[in-house]
Amino acid sequence: MESSNLTLNKIGQHLLRRGETVSIAESVTSGSLQMAFSQIPQAEKFFKGGLTAYTLEEKVNLLNIDHSEAKSTNCVSRNISEQMAVNVAQLFNTEWGIATTGYATPVEESNGEIYAYYCISYKGTIVRSDKIELHPMTKAIDAQNYFVEYVVGCLRCEVKRDHLQMTF
Numbered sequence: 001m002e003s004s005n006l007t008l009n010k011i012g013q014h015l016l017r018r019g020e021t022v023s024i025a026e027s028v029t030s031g032s033l034q035m036a037f038s039q040i041p042q043a044e045k046f047f048k049g050g051l052t053a054y055t056l057e058e059k060v061n062l063l064n065i066d067h068s069e070a071k072s073t074n075c076v077s078r079n080i081s082e083q084m085a086v087n088v089a090q091l092f093n094t095e096w097g098i099a100t101t102g103y104a105t106p107v108e109e110s111n112g113e114i115y116a117y118y119c120i121s122y123k124g125t126i127v128r129s130d131k132i133e134l135h136p137m138t139k140a141i142d143a144q145n146y147f148v149e150y151v152v153g154c155l156r157c158e159v160k161r162d163h164l165q166m167t168f
Helices: 002-018 032-038 056-063 067-073 078-092 140-167
Strands: 022-026 047-052 096-103 114-122 125-134
Touching: 002 032, 002 140, 022 032, 022 078, 032 047, 032 140, 047 056, 047 078, 056 067, 056 078, 067 078, 078 096, 078 114, 078 125, 096 140, 114 140, 125 140
Parallel strands: 022 047, 022 096
Antiparallel strands: 096 114, 114 125
């Protein structure tokens, strides 16, 4: 996570400058994104909080995820991550919402694969949503750390993009 510290600090500086806030909904990353954001200097000024929800019931109850879709996908799909990102931002009243869901270990439900869906929303609009795939021999902790670093890097790109659009 050393390489992402500088990136996280830059994200924090941008959010502070703009007076914007962020919230996070996690499943596969087990709170690691929230932990990373909590370490940024002055995080209390832009990081409002987050949720780690593993079960279908908690994703439906806390994040207002569509129950039938959650059941049919085991809560792991691009659309589920998009619902999580938009809804966590609504729940915490933040401009930015980040979400992750997926599998850090190869299990039957994932067809033996390791992957995550992530989504970044800004003011209720999906700005980035994709799937991250890893080799099935990747250790769970390494997969989770990779997912976190990848999403942080993507957020940095979106924060920069938004910032550049605002200066023209």
